[in-house]
Amino acid sequence: MSHELVIKNGLVILEDGEVNTDVAVDKGKITAIGNDLTGEKVIDAAGLIVSPGMVDAHVHITDPGGGYRDNWEGYVTGTASCAKGGVTSFMEMPLNQVPATVDKKSLDIKYAAGEDKLKVDVASFGGLVPFNLEGGIQELNDGGVAAYKCFLGTCGDRTIDGDFENVDDYSLYEGMKQIAKTGKVLAIHAENAEITDRLGEIAYANGETTLEAYVNTRPVFTEVEAIEKAILMAKETGCRIHICHVACQEGVEAVIKAQQEGVDVTCETCTHYLYFTTDELDAIGPVVKCSPPIRDKAQKAGLWEHTLGEGISFVTSDHSPCTPDLKDKENAFEAWGGISGVQNNVDVLFDEGVQKRGMSLKHFADLIAANPADRYNLDQKGRITIGKDADFVLIKPNAPYTLKAEDLEYKNQISPYIGREIGAQVAQTILRGQTIYSQAEGVTSEFPGTFIKK
Template sequence: MGAADRLDLIIQKGSVVLKDEVRILDIGVRDGRIVQLGDSLRGDDAARTVSAEGLTVMAGMIDAHVHLNEPGLGEWEGFESGSAALAAGGCTTYIDMPLNGIPPTVTAAALHQKLAAAQNRSHADYALWGGLVPGKLHELQPLHEAGVIGFKAFMSYTGDPGEDAFREVDDYTLLEGMKIIAGLGKVLALHAESEPIVSRLGAAMRAEGRLSPADYVASRPVIAELEAINRALFYAGQTGCKLHFVHISSEAGVRTINDARSRGVDVTLETCPHYLKLSAGDLERKGAVAKCSPPLREEPERELLWAAVAAGEIDMISSDHSPCPVSMKNAENFFDAWGGIAGAQSSVELVVGEGHVKRGIPLPLLSRLLSGAPAKRFGLDADKGEIRLGAAADFVLIDLNKPYILEEKHLYHRHKHSPYIGELMHCKITAAYLGGQPIYREGQAPGGTPKGQWIRWNGAN
C-alpha cells in the first residue's frame, strides 16, 4: 500500500452496529471518512490502530434537541461545556435550539451572533434551529437562506418572562408560519402543549396552594399534549408543512402522530431519555432536578413508551438538554422552579443500557433512533447517521459489560446537576470519534482544540 493509500485509523475487532445487523468488523478511516469495512484489516497499513475487541461500535449520536444557551447565557451552559458533555456521551453532532439565548435565534442577525459564539468552541459538529415566533414571520426566509436546519415553535408559554424572550405562537402565527415553512421545504419542530389548558390548570393549582410535584404533573395532563398535537396536525394538513413533534411524553401522543402519518401527513416525533428512564414517582423523590414540560408521566406510561420504541413507532430519541444554574432549581414552590433536564451526557448510555442490555431491543433499531433517523429527517444523511462506506467516521465505542453508578464527578456540563445522578447505567462509553479523530476517551475531559464544525442545511429533509 502506497503512502497516499495508507489509512489514518483502523478500529479493530469491534461489534459494529450496521443499518440492519451487528458484525465483528474492522473499520478503516482516511481523511475523516470510512473507506474500508473488513474482517481483518492490516494494522501496519494505518497510522493508528485502536482495539475495540469486546466493545460495541455505533454511529455517533445525532442529538436533534439541545439548549446550549448562547449567545448571552453562557453562564447557564455554553458551547464549550455543553459540547464536551455531548461528546463524552457519544454525541458527535447536535442541533441547537433557538431559545434561551440572548437574543433568541429568530432573526438572521441573531443566527450570526450564535455562530460567532460557537466558532472553534464546539467539540462536536452542530446545526442550528431557527425560531417561529409572533411578529417575526418576515424573518423566516432570511433564516432559511442563512442555513438553519429547520424551525422551532412553542404552543405553550416558554417559561421566560424577559422582554426579548422567545415567545409561544398564537394560532395565526402558527398557521401562517406553516404556510411559509412549507414553501421553504423545511421542517417545523413543535413543543405541543395547549396553553389554554395548562395555564388555567396551573393558575388553579397555585390559587389553591397546591404546589407539589404531583400538582405540577396534574396541571399538565396528557390531554393538553393531545389537543396541541391534533391542532398542529390539522394545520399541517391544510398547509403541507412538514412537522416534527419534540419530547412526546405519552403513548396516546405517539399513536395520534402515527395515525396522521398513515393518512399521508409528513410528520415525525421524538421522545427523550427522561421519559424512558424516569416517572412521576421519581419527580417526587428527586425534586425539581427532574422537572420538565411535558412532565414525567406515571410508570405505566413509561412502559408504553418503551413498547412503542420496540415496535418502531417512535422516530428518534433526543436529550432535550436544558441546563440552568442550580439556584434556578431551588424555588419556594415547585411551579416556580426552572423546568429543564440536564442530560446531554447520558442519552446513549441510557438508551442502549435500558433498551438493549435490560430489554433486549436490537442495537440497529436503537442506532436508528439515536443517529439514522435524525440524520435522514434533518438532511444530514449524506454524511452521517450510519456506519457505512463513505460516511463520516463519527462513532462511539461502548462497553456493554461495564455497569456503573453515575456520579456528579463524571459530568462535564457546566452545572453538575442531573436527575440521573445515583442511577445505574447498564453500559459505559469508552471513546467517541468525530471524523476519525478522538473527541472523548474514558475518564478524560474533552480537551485540545475543539474539532466541531457548523453544518448548514443542505436542501433536503
C-alpha cells in the first residue's frame, strides 16, 4: 500500500520509547508505523529525531488588540513563530487581547480575529474573572473552550474597558464551583497579590531599579501560599486545577503533596525557569522580566530535579510578548513582565534536558506533547500513534547555532535567548501531514491551522 506521505529513516519517539522506523500519513492522520513503508511523498529524516509536535499549553496572543495592543503579537506572527519552533498546537490564554475572553461575545470576537490567520492549531482558555460569574463561565463552555484560566496575582489594566482582571477569594470559590460542573480544568497564576504588590511599591519608593530587587519583592512564599490556597479551594469545590509556570521547587512539592492526598492538580514550569538564574538578569535587562520571577541557582536545580522526575507535568513557554518600548526601561519595576519564548521551547529544552542532562526522549515528548494534550483533552494531539493528527517536529541533535534577532518570527524581534548558543535545531515542522516550516523553505505562506473547540 502506498501512503500520501511517509517519514523515513528517523529516530521516532513512540509511546513506549524511541525506535528507528517509518511513519505514514493519510488525510492528515497517522495511518501506519513500521519498516519499509512507501509513499507518494517521502521525507528523509535520517539523522533526525521525529517527535510529536509540541503542544504549548501557555501562549498569549494579543489579537485583537482593541486599539490598545495592536502592535503586540498577532495570530499571523505568533503562529509563524510556533511553526518555526516546532509547536504544532497551543493553548491560548484569555488575555492580553482586548476584549479579554470571558463570555460568548468576546470568545466569538477572538475566533473571528483568528480566521484564516493560523499556521498551527489553537485551543482556547476562557477566563475566570470577578465579572463573568453570572453566565459567562457556561457561555465559554458552550463556545468550546478547552479549559479556564484565572489570576491570583494582580493583572490587567483598569483603564482599558474589557481587560482581564484577577480574582478575589469569593470569585475564585464561586468560579471553581461553576467550572467543576463543566469537568474542565482551571489553570491558575498563583502569586499573593497583596504582598507582592505592596513589596513592589515599597521597593520602588525606596529607589530600587534592578531586576534583582524586583525578584526580591516576589519571594518564594508568596507563590507557595497562593498555590496552597488554590489547592484548598479545589478540595472544597471539586474543581480540577493546574498551576501555571511554577518557579520554585516548594511550589512543585505542594502540588505533589496534594496529588498524594487525591486532589486533581497538576503543574507546569517554563523553559526560562530552567535556563536563566537571578544573578544574570540585570546583565540581560528587562527583556527577561516575568512573574513569577526567575529565581536563584538552587531553585533552578530543584526545578530540574522535578522536571527530570515526575513532579512537573509539562513545560511551556508562557509566551507573553509586548512592544519594545515597554521593555526598554531603565527601571525594571516599570518594564512589562513577560517573556517572548514560543519559538525556542523545543530546541532549548531538547538541548538543556536531553543533551545536557540525559532526559529520555520519551520523557521529553511527554513533557512537550503527551501530557499537556492529555490534561486539556486535546485527544487528537500529543502522540505519534495511529489515528492521531500527523503533527511532528523533526529535531536535528548536536547542531549548535547562535540565535539572532533576525531569526525570530515574532512581530517584535525581542527575546532573552538572542545571542545564546543553542545545541539543537528544529529542522522541520509538520501539521496534520503538511509541512509548515523547514530549514530549506522557511515558514509556510499558507494558514492550515484551525481552532480546536471542545
